[in-house]
Amino acid sequence: MTDIDQIASRNSNSKRIAPDRISWDKALFAPRRVALVGASATPGKLGYLFMQNLIAPQSGFGGEVIAVHPKLTEILDRPAYANLSAVPGGVDLAVIVAPPGEIPAIMVDCAAARVPVAIIISGGFAETGDAGRMLEQRIVATARSGGVRLIGPNCFGVISASAGLNASLGIGMPAQGGIALYTQSGAYGMAAFTQSQEELIGFSRVVACGNKVDLDETDVLQAFGEDPETRVIAMLLESIGDGRRFFEAAREIAQRKPIVILKTGRSEAGRRAAASHTAALATDSAITLSALRQAGIRVVDDGLTLLDLAAALDRQPPLAGRRIAIISNSGGTGVEIADLLESRGLQVPKLSEPLQAAIRPVLPAYGSAANPIDVTTEWRRFPEMYGSSLAALIDSDETDAVVPVLLQRSALMSEVTDRVIAEVAAARARGSRKPVHVCWVGSDAAEDNRRRLLTAGIPCHAWPARTAQVLALSAPAGRSQPRGATARPVARPPIGVDGGWLSSDLAFSLIADAGLPVAPWRIAGSRAEAIAAAETLGMPIVLKAEQAGLIHKSDSGGVRLGLVTTAAVGEAYDDVANRLGTTTVLLQRQARPGVELVLGARRDATFGPVVMAGLGGIWVEALGDVALRLAPFDDAEALAMLDQLKGRALLNGSRGQPAIDCAALASLIARLSTWTAGAPWLEELDANPVIANADGFVVVDVRMRVSASSNDVQAQSRRGTGGETPS
Structure with a gap:
């Protein structure tokens, strides 16, 4: 039986x-x-x-x-x-x-x-x-x-603190709190259990899934999202099964609860064998991290920061902005943490004269109320200086968070701890939600004060670097609101059931249909046809070899630029034909110089359709300055992609060059995303370069690979049709 x-x-x-x-x-x-x-x-x-x-x-x-x-x-x-x-x-x-x-x-x-x-x-x-x-x-x-x-x-097992259930390998019960932890690693579950007892971290739930043969990360995420006991969701993920399903669930939940994720397994041995710029840059790891951030998730790099950040978000609200005020009894440490904060994208603004005037009376004459606030070494006055400064900064609209640095003597003094706790409690009673994080540089003798701060719901981070890391990650995580973009169905091109790379002629036709501006082109199969095509297109001409399996044409000597006469076109044709053994070439009128961009797309096995945009040209892989998003998305998300680029200033006009119309470029990228999402047969698209100048944009080279037809149905299930997600 x-x-x-x-x-x-x-x-x-x-x-x-x-x-x-x-x-x-x-x-x-x-x-x-x-x-x-x-x-x-x-x-x-x-x-x-x-x-x-x-x-x-x-x-x-x-x-x-x-x-x-x-x-x-x-x-x-x-x-x-x-x-x-x-x-x-x-x-x-x-x-x-x-x-x-x-x-x-x-x-x-x-x-x-x-x-x-x-x-x-x-x-x-x-x-x-x-x-x-x-x-x-x-x-x-x-x-x-x-x-x-x-x-x-x-697996490690499950803990449900509010129910008093410890069905896990952990000995003892962690404190009850608002953090729900999901981990694929039993060892991390054990480590988190130990760390929680040392750092007084409270959990609502802990789930370790092991081999996750049934209930997986998305199922548990959805349960955490609906759990009234859970305020913050922390996850250690080694893998994600259905990435698109996880993304949609996370994007909705992140609007209501902070989600913090550590994704392990980020090495990229496979990129060495990538066939195109898109494949080399849109790696599995890069796509995963981009998708998590696109969903509004806070992504961390290590397990300790995962717990630090989750505990901080459970104790204090996330930052509403990026302006940080610092109070310190060490000028050097105040400068150190200011540098670390600004290097992570936060701001340490100089305080207005009226706010400085409100703080200055409690400081010694040689103290500073500018920011960082330096209370000097007048230790007998520490409680009043820390307390009054903290109260003024919490109530001010010039700051989004306050960081008292408790270092050595100030950490040892219970009176300082008492004032910090009292001022934070009074601010909460007044309805303030401004977060206060303590940078803790104290000895073992001060441990009781540190634990009292934690018990009062005030995060204490050891040393300035750890403080700056958590504060930067507590800042706004990006827009998690669902987008209204919708995929538009695109018919499969006329290619065999086995799929493969399309000819340039067909690839250009398809992206033109997608609404991308392309440089006019002609295909020629002889010297005479090449010359005739050049006369039709107009000089100057670019001539490119057309040959199956030829990936990077310029590296193989298959591209000739700046051809201004029919004789030059004929000579270029002969040279390319003799060098590469091909008789077919593609000719285009050479575009005006401008900023070289790359646009790409690929269908990821986990997350479905993905679009890439960034700085292109022959150095695209060396620069690696690209942004990724799951498709489809709208113009606002595309504009956020451009803002993410390290070379963003090039688009604003540099060294006398005119600025690029970034709104129009974002619209073009969003249009590519809706087309990609509606083309389940598309495996990979690489448009490089796309030349941007004051006249607009033009795609001058493109490669496109189509999947085997048997894969189209499977891809359809991960196409990401977009539309509004109910909140």
């Missing part, structure tokens, strides 16, 4: 099925009855550790914990049953720590008992090879047939 047959048989005979099956997220985060399958009465075994965690009085779980063991009837004073089918009344959550070979039968029991969700802690599945992968597939099939959702296998 198959696993599914067993489920059907048991369902028809069982009287023990729970009559009120609840949703998987409610069962995971607020279960009424939890069964530990693989429970043990032997200290040191995994089943014993989990049993202790589930029933620990300090955790405060108010539901019922049931042990499942094939022989014992009681474990740690809790009833034990031989299997799930024997448990009366049903179970909301099954936590499985049994050997992997036993789990198929356990999953039959879960499905027959209509358990809403199971956490499989055990390893020994796909991570071990083909045999483990087949075992994993069998378990998933059984679970789906019975409507059981799965976390894991091979």
Whole structure:
């Protein structure tokens, strides 16, 4: 009898099925009855550790914990049953720590008992090879047939602080707070657990998904988004399954709750083999990071910053702007943190004379009220100087955040801590939402003061660099509002079912249809045809070789510029034909000089259609100055792409050159995005260069690759049709 047959048989005979099956997220985060399958009465075994965690009085779980063991009837004073089918009344959550070979039968029991969700802690599945992968597939099939959702296998577990549930490898219960943490790494879950106790970080939920055979990052993100206990979402992602689905969910949730993500696995060995500029620059990692930021997510580079930033956003509101005020008892440290803040895109503005006049009376004559505010070394006056300055800065509309630097003596003085806490509390009582972050440079002797600040909801960051990093990431993360752009369907070009690179003639025709301005062109198959084409187009002429497999034509000697006579055209044709062995060339009238840009598109296997824009020409890959967005998007998003470029000043006019019409350029990029999103057959497009000058824009070279026709339907599901997303 198959696993599914067993489920059907048991369902028809069982009287023990729970009559009120609840949703998987409610069962995971607020279960009424939890069964530990693989429970043990032997200290040191995994089943014993989990049993202790589930029933620990300090955790405060108010539901019922049931042990499942094939022989014992009681474990740690809790009833034990031989299997799930024997448990009366049903179970909301099954936590499985049994050997992997036993789990198929356990999953039959879960499905027959209509358990809403199971956490499989055990390893020994796909991570071990083909045999483990087949075992994993069998378990998933059984679970789906019975409507059981799965976390894991091979995972750290789940914590739900408000429910007092510790179904994880972590010992003890973290403080309750507003951070929901999702991680694919069990080791990071353990590290975060330890760090949270040291830094007094509070969690609402912790979910470690392991192999994520069923419930994945998007499912959990959506659950966190709807969770009233969660104020901030933090995620460590090693991979993203359905990138487009994750993007759409994150873009909507980020409007309501801050999302902080660390994406690991960012190395790019594959870019060395890229066939085009778009493929070399729009790498998987670059697309992922761009998509996350486009959705309004705060992206960090390391696990410590992930926790630092999430904790700061849980304790204090995000920055509404980028203007930072600093109070310090060390002039040098004040300058150091000011430099670090400005290097990360924040501002440390000089305060107005009226605001300085309000602060100056509490400072020594040799102090400074300009910003950074230097209270000097008059330590007996620290409480008043820090307190009064902080109050004035919180109430001022000239700043978006305030950073008191508590260094050595000021960190040691409990009176200073008392004043900082009191002023922040008073500001909150007045309705202020201006964030206050402490830069902490204190010794172990001052640890009690640091912990009091954290308990009062005031972030304390060790040293100026860490402070500046978190503040920069707390600043506005970009627009996460859904865009109104909509894809327009584009018919597949006439090419074989195997797809491949299109001829330049067909590629130019397609992008012209997309609404991009292209330089007039002609195809010639002989010297005479080339000369005739040149006469029709008008001088000066550019001649380019047309040859299958020729990727970078200029590197191969396949491009001739500035041809001003028919004789020169004929000589160029002969030279290219002899050098490359081709008789077909493309001719264009040479465009006026201008800023060389690159526009590109590709269909990413995870995120679907992506558009690239940046500085182009022969140095495009060396410069790497491009911006990426998931398509489709509107003109405003395209303009944000241009603002992201390091060479943005070139578009504004440089060294006597006229400015480029950036609004028109943004419209052109947005138009390309809607066309790309509607062309599921498009694998890759590379328009380089696109010459921009005072006259407008013109595409002078393009390459386009089409997918095999069998891939079009699959691509269609990730095309990203745009439109408004309900909020």
